Amino acid sequence: MIKQLLTHDRYSCRSYSDRIPTAGQIREVLETAHMAPSACNRQPWRLMVIGPDDEEGRQAVAAAYNRPWILSAPYYVIVCGVADEAWVRPFDNKCHVDVDVAILTEHICLAASEAGLATCWVCNFDPAELTSKIEFPQGVDPVVILPTGYPATTDIPEKKRKELDDILI
Numbered sequence: 001m002i003k004q005l006l007t008h009d010r011y012s013c014r015s016y017s018d019r020i021p022t023a024g025q026i027r028e029v030l031e032t033a034h035m036a037p038s039a040c041n042r043q044p045w046r047l048m049v050i051g052p053d054d055e056e057g058r059q060a061v062a063a064a065y066n067r068p069w070i071l072s073a074p075y076y077v078i079v080c081g082v083a084d085e086a087w088v089r090p091f092d093n094k095c096h097v098d099v100d101v102a103i104l105t106e107h108i109c110l111a112a113s114e115a116g117l118a119t120c121w122v123c124n125f126d127p128a129e130l131t132s133k134i135e136f137p138q139g140v141d142p143v144v145i146l147p148t149g150y151p152a153t154t155d156i157p158e159k160k161r162k163e164l165d166d167i168l169i
């Protein structure tokens with residue numbers, strides 16, 4: 001099951017269907033995904049869900065990420081990091097907030113895929129634009145926008161990856 005999710009079902013979807021998942025479905029995905037591991041179990045993250053009826057939120061996302069396809073998604077999960085809550089490696093002071101946020105994000109993607117939903121990691125957004133339109137609590141930084149919904153088509157693109165032997169060192 002996990003092999004199917006990793007090698008096929010989870011992919012970056014950039015076109016979503018008009019069919020809208022329920023808020024309950026999104027919540028169930030997040031309930032599953034937030035079992036993600038984190039360094040020292042600090043869970044230095046917050047989630048904001050922007051739904052289909054939140055026109056202001058949707059416009060804020062669209063302004064921060066200027067690609068028309070993003071508006072086809074009915075939901076956006078904004079995965080945020082809280083650096084002050086994250087574990088810091090004592091040897092070199094490396095803050096692990098982005099590592100933890102990445103794990104949670106990918107757990108959301110995988111849980112969504114298992115539920116028949118699609119997502120796409122979006123990091124290439126303008127954080128200043130987003131935070132000028134959406135108020136985040138102090139110290140809570142948006143790291144990833146995850147458009148989430150049913151995919152517009154059932155065609156799943158083939159995975160393009162380096163050969164395993166090319167990344168083994």
Ligand SMILES: Cc1cc2nc3c(=O)[nH]c(=O)nc-3n(C[C@H](O)[C@H](O)[C@H](O)COP(=O)(O)O)c2cc1C
Nearest residue numbers: 010011012013014120121122123124125157159160
């Ligand atoms: C950290 C990260 C940031 C990404 N940011 C974007 C983005 O801003 N816009 C986008 O369309 N895709 C983004 N992607 C998706 C990647 O392009 C995609 O994962 C990669 O091409 C592999 O394709 P796949 O996800 O379909 O397997 C991002 C992925 C990751 C992991």
